[in-house]
Amino acid sequence: MTEADPLEVAAWLMAIGRLASEDLPEIAAEALVRGLDSPALRMLAGQARSDVRDSSDLFRAALDELAIKLPDADKAQWHLARRTAGEIVTGRISAARGANELWLAYHKVRDNGDLRIFVGLASTLDDRPEDVEQIEAAIVAAARELLDRPAPRRWIKLMAVPRRSPLTQTMAPDDIEVDPETLPLSDGLRSNLAQWQTYFETTLSGWPASGGFDSEHDAESFVAAGQRLVLQLQDELGAGYHVEYMPEPIRPPGVKLRARSNR
Template identity: 35%
Template sequence: MVQHEIAGCNVIPGCWTVQIVESCNVTYYRPFIHAEALMGIFELGSGRNLVTVTIAGKRPVAASETRSTESPSAGDHVRVSSIEASARDLQDLAVLWSIGEARATDVVGAACEALVAGLDSPALRILAACTRGEAEYDVPDLLPAALDELGLTFYPRDSEAGREAAVRALADQMLAGRLTPRELALRIHQRFGHQLPLAERLAELDDEYDILEYGDRTPAQIDAEVTAEARRLASGAGNDPIPRS
Protein backbone atom coordinates (compact mmCIF):
# COMPACT_ATOMS: atom_id res chain seq x y z
CA MET A 1 0.00 0.00 0.00
CA VAL A 2 2.77 2.44 0.97
CA GLN A 3 4.68 1.70 -2.21
CA HIS A 4 1.68 2.13 -4.51
CA GLU A 5 -0.27 4.96 -2.81
CA ILE A 6 2.25 7.00 -0.80
CA ALA A 7 5.71 6.77 -2.37
CA GLY A 8 6.12 9.30 -5.13
CA CYS A 9 2.73 10.97 -4.71
CA ASN A 10 2.52 14.71 -5.42
CA VAL A 11 1.72 17.36 -2.80
CA ILE A 12 -0.67 19.04 -5.23
CA PRO A 13 -2.34 16.87 -7.90
CA GLY A 14 -0.92 17.56 -11.35
CA CYS A 15 2.25 19.28 -10.04
CA TRP A 16 5.61 17.76 -9.25
CA THR A 17 6.90 18.68 -5.80
CA VAL A 18 9.97 20.30 -7.35
CA GLN A 19 7.68 22.61 -9.33
CA ILE A 20 6.00 23.72 -6.10
CA VAL A 21 9.36 24.42 -4.46
CA GLU A 22 10.58 26.40 -7.47
CA SER A 23 7.34 28.40 -7.57
CA CYS A 24 7.66 29.17 -3.86
CA ASN A 25 11.20 30.46 -4.46
CA VAL A 26 10.15 32.65 -7.36
CA THR A 27 6.84 34.04 -6.08
CA TYR A 28 7.51 34.26 -2.34
CA TYR A 29 11.06 33.67 -1.14
CA ARG A 30 12.93 35.85 -3.64
CA PRO A 31 10.55 38.85 -3.26
CA PHE A 32 11.02 38.52 0.49
CA ILE A 33 14.82 38.54 0.15
CA HIS A 34 14.60 41.47 -2.25
CA ALA A 35 12.43 43.44 0.19
CA GLU A 36 14.84 42.68 3.02
CA ALA A 37 17.74 43.92 0.89
CA LEU A 38 15.87 47.11 0.06
CA MET A 39 15.27 47.68 3.77
CA GLY A 40 19.02 47.57 4.26
CA ILE A 41 19.53 50.09 1.45
CA PHE A 42 16.98 52.53 2.85
CA GLU A 43 18.34 52.25 6.38
CA LEU A 44 22.03 52.70 5.66
CA GLY A 45 22.24 54.24 2.18
CA SER A 46 23.88 52.77 -0.91
CA GLY A 47 27.46 52.82 -2.08
CA ARG A 48 30.67 50.82 -2.20
CA ASN A 49 31.35 48.42 0.70
CA LEU A 50 27.73 48.72 1.82
CA VAL A 51 26.98 47.18 5.20
CA THR A 52 23.43 46.04 5.85
CA VAL A 53 21.54 44.83 8.89
CA THR A 54 19.82 41.46 8.92
CA ILE A 55 16.39 40.86 10.40
CA ALA A 56 18.03 38.88 13.21
CA GLY A 57 19.95 41.98 14.24
CA LYS A 58 23.40 40.67 13.37
CA ARG A 59 25.77 43.27 11.92
CA PRO A 60 27.42 41.70 8.86
CA VAL A 61 30.59 43.14 7.36
CA ALA A 62 32.02 43.85 3.95
CA ALA A 63 35.28 42.23 2.91
CA SER A 64 37.33 45.38 3.59
CA GLU A 65 36.08 45.54 7.17
CA THR A 66 37.85 42.34 8.14
CA ARG A 67 41.19 44.17 8.29
CA SER A 68 41.65 45.77 11.70
CA THR A 69 44.63 47.32 13.50
CA GLU A 70 43.29 46.10 16.86
CA SER A 71 44.40 42.79 18.34
CA PRO A 72 41.46 40.39 17.90
CA SER A 73 40.44 37.73 20.37
CA ALA A 74 40.70 34.08 19.40
CA GLY A 75 37.02 33.98 18.46
CA ASP A 76 37.30 37.16 16.42
CA HIS A 77 40.33 35.77 14.61
CA VAL A 78 38.43 32.65 13.59
CA ARG A 79 35.49 34.73 12.36
CA VAL A 80 37.72 37.15 10.44
CA SER A 81 39.60 34.24 8.87
CA SER A 82 36.29 32.67 7.83
CA ILE A 83 35.07 35.94 6.32
CA GLU A 84 38.33 36.52 4.44
CA ALA A 85 38.31 32.94 3.14
CA SER A 86 34.71 33.31 1.95
CA ALA A 87 35.52 36.61 0.24
CA ARG A 88 38.51 35.00 -1.48
CA ASP A 89 36.42 32.01 -2.58
CA LEU A 90 33.70 34.29 -3.96
CA GLN A 91 36.29 36.36 -5.81
CA ASP A 92 37.92 33.24 -7.26
CA LEU A 93 34.59 31.70 -8.33
CA ALA A 94 33.59 34.98 -9.95
CA VAL A 95 36.73 35.20 -12.04
CA LEU A 96 36.57 31.52 -13.00
CA TRP A 97 32.94 32.03 -14.05
CA SER A 98 34.03 34.99 -16.20
CA ILE A 99 36.23 32.70 -18.33
CA GLY A 100 33.84 29.75 -18.38
CA GLU A 101 35.70 27.64 -15.81
CA ALA A 102 32.86 27.73 -13.24
CA ARG A 103 29.08 27.50 -13.48
CA ALA A 104 26.66 30.22 -12.48
CA THR A 105 25.28 27.87 -9.82
CA ASP A 106 28.80 27.63 -8.34
CA VAL A 107 28.80 31.41 -7.94
CA VAL A 108 25.41 31.27 -6.21
CA GLY A 109 26.76 28.62 -3.85
CA ALA A 110 29.78 30.80 -3.01
CA ALA A 111 27.42 33.72 -2.35
CA CYS A 112 25.44 31.58 0.12
CA GLU A 113 28.63 30.56 1.91
CA ALA A 114 29.74 34.20 2.06
CA LEU A 115 26.47 35.19 3.73
CA VAL A 116 26.81 32.39 6.26
CA ALA A 117 30.37 33.50 7.03
CA GLY A 118 29.25 37.08 7.75
CA LEU A 119 29.70 39.01 4.50
CA ASP A 120 26.57 40.88 3.49
CA SER A 121 25.20 43.33 0.93
CA PRO A 122 21.85 43.75 -0.84
CA ALA A 123 23.02 42.31 -4.15
CA LEU A 124 24.79 39.43 -2.38
CA ARG A 125 21.52 38.45 -0.69
CA ILE A 126 19.62 38.45 -3.95
CA LEU A 127 22.44 36.54 -5.67
CA ALA A 128 22.42 33.89 -2.93
CA ALA A 129 18.64 33.49 -3.33
CA CYS A 130 18.86 32.55 -7.02
CA THR A 131 17.49 29.14 -7.92
CA ARG A 132 19.26 26.79 -10.33
CA GLY A 133 16.89 27.86 -13.08
CA GLU A 134 17.50 31.56 -12.46
CA ALA A 135 21.27 31.48 -11.98
CA GLU A 136 22.26 31.53 -15.67
CA TYR A 137 20.09 34.59 -16.29
CA ASP A 138 20.61 36.54 -13.06
CA VAL A 139 24.29 36.02 -12.19
CA PRO A 140 25.58 38.28 -15.03
CA ASP A 141 23.54 41.19 -13.65
CA LEU A 142 23.87 40.53 -9.91
CA LEU A 143 27.50 39.49 -9.62
CA PRO A 144 29.13 42.83 -10.58
CA ALA A 145 26.94 44.70 -8.09
CA ALA A 146 27.58 42.19 -5.29
CA LEU A 147 31.35 42.31 -5.78
CA ASP A 148 31.34 46.10 -5.92
CA GLU A 149 29.34 46.38 -2.69
CA LEU A 150 31.81 44.04 -0.97
CA GLY A 151 34.89 45.86 -2.22
CA LEU A 152 35.90 42.96 -4.47
CA THR A 153 36.86 43.10 -8.16
CA PHE A 154 34.67 42.14 -11.09
CA TYR A 155 36.50 41.17 -14.26
CA PRO A 156 34.54 41.45 -17.54
CA ARG A 157 34.29 38.23 -19.51
CA ASP A 158 37.47 37.37 -21.44
CA SER A 159 39.38 40.47 -20.32
CA GLU A 160 43.19 40.20 -20.10
CA ALA A 161 43.14 41.05 -16.39
CA GLY A 162 40.38 38.49 -15.87
CA ARG A 163 42.38 35.74 -17.59
CA GLU A 164 45.41 36.46 -15.41
CA ALA A 165 43.25 36.52 -12.28
CA ALA A 166 41.76 33.18 -13.36
CA VAL A 167 45.24 31.65 -13.65
CA ARG A 168 45.97 32.73 -10.08
CA ALA A 169 42.59 31.41 -8.91
CA LEU A 170 43.30 28.01 -10.45
CA ALA A 171 46.74 28.03 -8.81
CA ASP A 172 45.01 28.71 -5.47
CA GLN A 173 42.72 25.74 -6.07
CA MET A 174 45.68 23.45 -6.69
CA LEU A 175 47.46 24.65 -3.55
CA ALA A 176 44.24 24.05 -1.60
CA GLY A 177 44.16 20.44 -2.81
CA ARG A 178 41.18 20.84 -5.16
CA LEU A 179 43.31 20.12 -8.24
CA THR A 180 46.35 17.94 -8.80
CA PRO A 181 49.43 19.51 -10.41
CA ARG A 182 48.65 17.57 -13.60
CA GLU A 183 45.06 18.86 -13.63
CA LEU A 184 46.21 22.45 -13.12
CA ALA A 185 48.67 22.30 -16.00
CA LEU A 186 46.09 20.64 -18.26
CA ARG A 187 43.31 23.16 -17.51
CA ILE A 188 45.65 26.10 -18.01
CA HIS A 189 46.89 24.66 -21.31
CA GLN A 190 43.39 23.84 -22.57
CA ARG A 191 41.98 27.24 -21.61
CA PHE A 192 44.83 29.56 -22.62
CA GLY A 193 47.16 27.54 -24.84
CA HIS A 194 50.51 29.28 -25.11
CA GLN A 195 48.94 32.70 -25.64
CA LEU A 196 49.01 34.04 -22.06
CA PRO A 197 52.54 34.99 -20.91
CA LEU A 198 51.68 34.63 -17.22
CA ALA A 199 50.67 30.98 -17.71
CA GLU A 200 53.19 30.03 -20.41
CA ARG A 201 55.35 27.90 -18.11
CA LEU A 202 52.37 25.84 -16.93
CA ALA A 203 51.37 25.22 -20.56
CA GLU A 204 54.91 24.05 -21.28
CA LEU A 205 54.81 21.74 -18.26
CA ASP A 206 51.58 20.21 -19.55
CA ASP A 207 53.47 19.39 -22.75
CA GLU A 208 56.21 17.78 -20.65
CA TYR A 209 53.67 15.53 -18.94
CA ASP A 210 52.68 14.27 -22.40
CA ILE A 211 56.24 13.26 -23.33
CA LEU A 212 57.31 11.71 -20.01
CA GLU A 213 57.89 8.29 -21.55
CA TYR A 214 60.37 9.77 -24.02
CA GLY A 215 62.42 11.83 -21.55
CA ASP A 216 64.44 11.41 -18.37
CA ARG A 217 62.17 13.34 -16.00
CA THR A 218 59.75 11.75 -13.54
CA PRO A 219 56.12 12.74 -12.85
CA ALA A 220 57.18 13.79 -9.33
CA GLN A 221 59.73 16.22 -10.74
CA ILE A 222 57.17 17.88 -13.00
CA ASP A 223 54.61 17.91 -10.18
CA ALA A 224 57.14 19.75 -8.01
CA GLU A 225 57.80 22.33 -10.72
CA VAL A 226 54.07 22.88 -11.29
CA THR A 227 53.59 23.34 -7.54
CA ALA A 228 56.43 25.86 -7.38
CA GLU A 229 54.94 27.75 -10.32
CA ALA A 230 51.51 27.70 -8.64
CA ARG A 231 53.01 29.17 -5.48
CA ARG A 232 54.68 31.90 -7.51
CA LEU A 233 51.39 32.76 -9.21
CA ALA A 234 49.38 32.67 -5.98
CA SER A 235 51.85 35.05 -4.36
CA GLY A 236 51.04 37.66 -7.01
CA ALA A 237 54.40 37.48 -8.79
CA GLY A 238 54.67 38.89 -12.31
CA ASN A 239 55.34 37.25 -15.64
CA ASP A 240 58.85 35.94 -14.94
CA PRO A 241 58.52 32.19 -14.33
CA ILE A 242 60.72 30.17 -12.01
CA PRO A 243 63.88 29.05 -13.87
CA ARG A 244 63.60 25.58 -15.32
CA SER A 245 65.22 22.77 -13.37
Protein backbone atom coordinates (compact mmCIF):
# COMPACT_ATOMS: atom_id res chain seq x y z
CA MET A 1 0.00 0.00 0.00
CA THR A 2 1.42 3.39 -1.01
CA GLU A 3 1.67 5.74 1.96
CA ALA A 4 -0.78 8.64 1.58
CA ASP A 5 0.55 12.18 1.96
CA PRO A 6 -0.55 13.78 5.26
CA LEU A 7 -2.38 16.44 3.24
CA GLU A 8 -4.47 13.71 1.63
CA VAL A 9 -5.14 12.16 5.04
CA ALA A 10 -6.24 15.59 6.26
CA ALA A 11 -8.70 15.71 3.34
CA TRP A 12 -10.17 12.37 4.45
CA LEU A 13 -10.52 13.68 8.01
CA MET A 14 -12.22 16.83 6.72
CA ALA A 15 -14.69 14.69 4.76
CA ILE A 16 -15.84 12.94 7.95
CA GLY A 17 -15.82 16.07 10.12
CA ARG A 18 -12.75 15.21 12.18
CA LEU A 19 -10.43 18.03 11.06
CA ALA A 20 -10.20 21.12 13.30
CA SER A 21 -9.96 24.44 11.45
CA GLU A 22 -7.28 25.75 13.81
CA ASP A 23 -4.99 22.87 12.77
CA LEU A 24 -5.12 23.74 9.05
CA PRO A 25 -2.35 26.42 8.99
CA GLU A 26 0.14 24.00 10.56
CA ILE A 27 -0.94 21.21 8.17
CA ALA A 28 -0.38 23.59 5.24
CA ALA A 29 3.01 24.72 6.55
CA GLU A 30 4.18 21.11 6.92
CA ALA A 31 3.01 20.37 3.38
CA LEU A 32 5.13 23.28 2.07
CA VAL A 33 8.15 21.85 3.90
CA ARG A 34 7.56 18.49 2.18
CA GLY A 35 7.70 20.22 -1.21
CA LEU A 36 4.04 20.71 -2.01
CA ASP A 37 3.13 24.19 -3.18
CA SER A 38 0.15 26.20 -4.39
CA PRO A 39 -1.11 29.77 -3.89
CA ALA A 40 -3.92 28.75 -1.55
CA LEU A 41 -1.59 26.48 0.43
CA ARG A 42 0.83 29.40 1.01
CA MET A 43 -2.02 31.66 2.12
CA LEU A 44 -3.32 29.00 4.48
CA ALA A 45 0.13 28.41 5.98
CA GLY A 46 0.41 32.14 6.72
CA GLN A 47 -2.79 32.29 8.73
CA ALA A 48 -2.67 32.71 12.49
CA ARG A 49 -4.07 29.78 14.45
CA SER A 50 -6.39 32.23 16.20
CA ASP A 51 -7.88 33.60 12.96
CA VAL A 52 -8.98 30.74 10.70
CA ARG A 53 -12.37 31.98 9.54
CA ASP A 54 -11.71 31.12 5.90
CA SER A 55 -9.22 28.29 6.48
CA SER A 56 -11.60 25.55 5.31
CA ASP A 57 -12.21 27.36 2.02
CA LEU A 58 -8.48 27.87 1.54
CA PHE A 59 -7.82 24.22 2.32
CA ARG A 60 -10.39 23.10 -0.26
CA ALA A 61 -8.85 25.48 -2.80
CA ALA A 62 -5.37 24.12 -2.06
CA LEU A 63 -6.59 20.56 -2.56
CA ASP A 64 -8.07 21.56 -5.91
CA GLU A 65 -4.86 23.29 -6.98
CA LEU A 66 -2.84 20.22 -6.02
CA ALA A 67 -5.29 17.81 -7.73
CA ILE A 68 -6.09 16.08 -4.43
CA LYS A 69 -9.68 14.91 -4.47
CA LEU A 70 -11.89 15.50 -1.44
CA PRO A 71 -13.88 12.26 -1.21
CA ASP A 72 -17.35 11.80 0.18
CA ALA A 73 -17.60 10.69 3.81
CA ASP A 74 -18.03 7.00 3.04
CA LYS A 75 -14.99 6.79 0.75
CA ALA A 76 -12.98 8.78 3.28
CA GLN A 77 -13.90 6.32 6.04
CA TRP A 78 -12.80 3.44 3.81
CA HIS A 79 -9.47 5.15 3.02
CA LEU A 80 -8.89 5.70 6.74
CA ALA A 81 -9.79 2.08 7.50
CA ARG A 82 -7.21 0.86 4.96
CA ARG A 83 -4.68 3.27 6.45
CA THR A 84 -5.30 1.70 9.86
CA ALA A 85 -4.82 -1.74 8.30
CA GLY A 86 -1.50 -0.57 6.90
CA GLU A 87 -0.41 0.64 10.33
CA ILE A 88 -1.27 -2.77 11.78
CA VAL A 89 0.79 -4.57 9.14
CA THR A 90 3.82 -2.31 9.56
CA GLY A 91 3.61 -2.47 13.36
CA ARG A 92 3.05 1.26 13.71
CA ILE A 93 0.11 0.48 15.95
CA SER A 94 -0.65 -2.70 17.89
CA ALA A 95 -2.93 -5.32 16.42
CA ALA A 96 -5.34 -4.88 19.34
CA ARG A 97 -5.57 -1.11 18.93
CA GLY A 98 -5.96 -1.40 15.17
CA ALA A 99 -8.70 -4.02 15.44
CA ASN A 100 -10.63 -1.80 17.85
CA GLU A 101 -10.27 1.18 15.50
CA LEU A 102 -11.57 -0.93 12.63
CA TRP A 103 -14.43 -2.10 14.85
CA LEU A 104 -15.42 1.56 15.21
CA ALA A 105 -15.04 2.08 11.46
CA TYR A 106 -17.34 -0.90 10.87
CA HIS A 107 -20.23 1.15 12.27
CA LYS A 108 -19.45 4.11 10.00
CA VAL A 109 -18.69 2.57 6.58
CA ARG A 110 -21.70 1.84 4.38
CA ASP A 111 -20.31 -1.29 2.68
CA ASN A 112 -18.80 -2.67 5.85
CA GLY A 113 -18.75 -6.43 5.31
CA ASP A 114 -14.98 -6.52 4.80
CA LEU A 115 -14.49 -4.98 8.26
CA ARG A 116 -16.73 -7.50 10.04
CA ILE A 117 -13.83 -9.85 10.79
CA PHE A 118 -12.17 -7.19 12.94
CA VAL A 119 -15.28 -6.92 15.11
CA GLY A 120 -15.06 -10.62 15.89
CA LEU A 121 -11.31 -10.61 16.44
CA ALA A 122 -11.37 -7.55 18.69
CA SER A 123 -14.13 -9.01 20.84
CA THR A 124 -12.30 -12.36 20.98
CA LEU A 125 -9.23 -10.59 22.36
CA ASP A 126 -11.33 -9.53 25.34
CA ASP A 127 -12.85 -12.99 25.82
CA ARG A 128 -9.71 -15.12 25.34
CA PRO A 129 -6.65 -13.30 26.71
CA GLU A 130 -4.77 -16.60 26.87
CA ASP A 131 -4.83 -16.79 23.05
CA VAL A 132 -3.66 -13.23 22.43
CA GLU A 133 -0.70 -14.15 20.19
CA GLN A 134 -2.78 -16.26 17.81
CA ILE A 135 -5.57 -13.67 17.69
CA GLU A 136 -3.14 -10.81 17.02
CA ALA A 137 -1.58 -12.85 14.21
CA ALA A 138 -5.06 -13.32 12.74
CA ILE A 139 -5.65 -9.56 12.96
CA VAL A 140 -2.43 -8.85 11.04
CA ALA A 141 -3.38 -11.43 8.40
CA ALA A 142 -6.85 -9.89 8.03
CA ALA A 143 -5.28 -6.43 7.72
CA ARG A 144 -3.03 -7.66 4.90
CA GLU A 145 -6.06 -9.08 3.14
CA LEU A 146 -7.90 -5.78 3.53
CA LEU A 147 -5.00 -3.92 1.92
CA ASP A 148 -5.39 -6.10 -1.18
CA ARG A 149 -8.79 -4.46 -1.80
CA PRO A 150 -8.72 -0.87 -3.11
CA ALA A 151 -12.50 -0.68 -2.64
CA PRO A 152 -14.96 -2.48 -0.35
CA ARG A 153 -16.82 -5.47 -1.69
CA ARG A 154 -20.61 -5.45 -1.81
CA TRP A 155 -21.79 -8.17 0.57
CA ILE A 156 -24.82 -10.01 -0.78
CA LYS A 157 -26.77 -12.44 1.38
CA LEU A 158 -28.92 -15.30 0.07
CA MET A 159 -31.76 -16.23 2.40
CA ALA A 160 -35.18 -17.71 1.73
CA VAL A 161 -37.82 -15.36 3.17
CA PRO A 162 -41.53 -15.44 2.27
CA ARG A 163 -42.84 -12.65 0.05
CA ARG A 164 -39.46 -10.97 -0.36
CA SER A 165 -36.44 -11.14 -2.63
CA PRO A 166 -34.05 -13.89 -1.48
CA LEU A 167 -31.17 -11.43 -1.89
CA THR A 168 -30.19 -8.60 0.43
CA GLN A 169 -27.15 -6.33 0.59
CA THR A 170 -25.47 -5.63 3.90
CA MET A 171 -25.15 -1.84 4.27
CA ALA A 172 -24.03 -0.43 7.62
CA PRO A 173 -26.44 -1.85 10.25
CA ASP A 174 -29.10 -2.85 7.73
CA ASP A 175 -29.83 -5.54 5.17
CA ILE A 176 -31.34 -3.87 2.10
CA GLU A 177 -33.54 -5.95 -0.20
CA VAL A 178 -31.99 -6.41 -3.65
CA ASP A 179 -33.89 -7.12 -6.85
CA PRO A 180 -31.91 -9.77 -8.83
CA GLU A 181 -32.74 -7.78 -11.97
CA THR A 182 -30.47 -4.97 -10.74
CA LEU A 183 -27.44 -7.26 -10.49
CA PRO A 184 -25.21 -8.37 -13.40
CA LEU A 185 -26.60 -11.92 -13.49
CA SER A 186 -27.46 -14.27 -16.32
CA ASP A 187 -31.10 -14.93 -17.15
CA GLY A 188 -30.57 -18.57 -16.20
CA LEU A 189 -29.35 -17.73 -12.69
CA ARG A 190 -32.19 -15.26 -12.16
CA SER A 191 -34.62 -18.01 -13.17
CA ASN A 192 -32.99 -20.50 -10.77
CA LEU A 193 -33.23 -17.97 -7.93
CA ALA A 194 -36.92 -17.39 -8.66
CA GLN A 195 -37.64 -21.13 -8.74
CA TRP A 196 -35.78 -21.69 -5.46
CA GLN A 197 -37.73 -18.88 -3.79
CA THR A 198 -41.06 -20.06 -5.22
CA TYR A 199 -40.44 -23.61 -3.96
CA PHE A 200 -39.74 -22.26 -0.48
CA GLU A 201 -42.86 -20.10 -0.41
CA THR A 202 -45.01 -22.97 -1.67
CA THR A 203 -43.54 -25.41 0.83
CA LEU A 204 -43.94 -23.06 3.78
CA SER A 205 -47.32 -21.61 2.82
CA GLY A 206 -49.59 -21.73 5.83
CA TRP A 207 -46.79 -22.50 8.28
CA PRO A 208 -47.05 -23.30 11.18
CA ALA A 209 -50.67 -24.40 10.85
CA SER A 210 -49.85 -26.26 7.64
CA GLY A 211 -47.05 -26.72 5.13
CA GLY A 212 -43.43 -27.53 5.76
CA PHE A 213 -40.80 -29.90 4.38
CA ASP A 214 -41.91 -33.53 4.07
CA SER A 215 -38.65 -34.77 5.57
CA GLU A 216 -35.20 -33.77 6.76
CA HIS A 217 -33.90 -35.02 3.42
CA ASP A 218 -36.10 -32.49 1.60
CA ALA A 219 -34.84 -29.72 3.88
CA GLU A 220 -31.23 -30.80 3.24
CA SER A 221 -31.86 -30.80 -0.51
CA PHE A 222 -33.26 -27.28 -0.34
CA VAL A 223 -30.22 -26.06 1.59
CA ALA A 224 -27.87 -27.79 -0.87
CA ALA A 225 -29.65 -26.04 -3.75
CA GLY A 226 -29.07 -22.73 -1.97
CA GLN A 227 -25.37 -23.53 -1.57
CA ARG A 228 -25.12 -24.16 -5.32
CA LEU A 229 -26.84 -20.84 -5.98
CA VAL A 230 -24.31 -19.07 -3.76
CA LEU A 231 -21.42 -20.53 -5.78
CA GLN A 232 -23.09 -19.44 -9.02
CA LEU A 233 -23.79 -15.96 -7.66
CA GLN A 234 -20.19 -15.52 -6.53
CA ASP A 235 -18.91 -16.71 -9.91
CA GLU A 236 -21.11 -14.34 -11.91
CA LEU A 237 -20.79 -11.31 -9.62
CA GLY A 238 -17.00 -11.60 -9.36
CA ALA A 239 -14.40 -10.33 -6.94
CA GLY A 240 -16.19 -7.04 -6.26
CA TYR A 241 -18.84 -8.96 -4.33
CA HIS A 242 -18.91 -11.41 -1.45
CA VAL A 243 -21.91 -13.75 -1.35
CA GLU A 244 -22.91 -15.40 1.92
CA TYR A 245 -25.71 -17.81 2.75
CA MET A 246 -28.20 -17.94 5.61
CA PRO A 247 -29.76 -21.40 5.12
CA GLU A 248 -32.81 -22.99 6.62
CA PRO A 249 -32.07 -25.38 9.52
CA ILE A 250 -31.93 -29.01 8.36
CA ARG A 251 -32.28 -30.82 11.70
CA PRO A 252 -35.01 -30.74 14.38
CA PRO A 253 -36.04 -28.79 16.32
CA GLY A 254 -35.34 -25.91 13.94
CA VAL A 255 -36.29 -27.58 10.67
CA LYS A 256 -39.83 -26.79 9.52
CA LEU A 257 -41.23 -30.28 8.93
CA ARG A 258 -44.84 -31.06 8.15
CA ALA A 259 -46.90 -31.75 11.25
CA ARG A 260 -47.44 -35.41 10.38
CA SER A 261 -43.67 -35.98 10.50
CA ASN A 262 -43.60 -35.08 14.17
CA ARG A 263 -46.29 -37.53 15.29
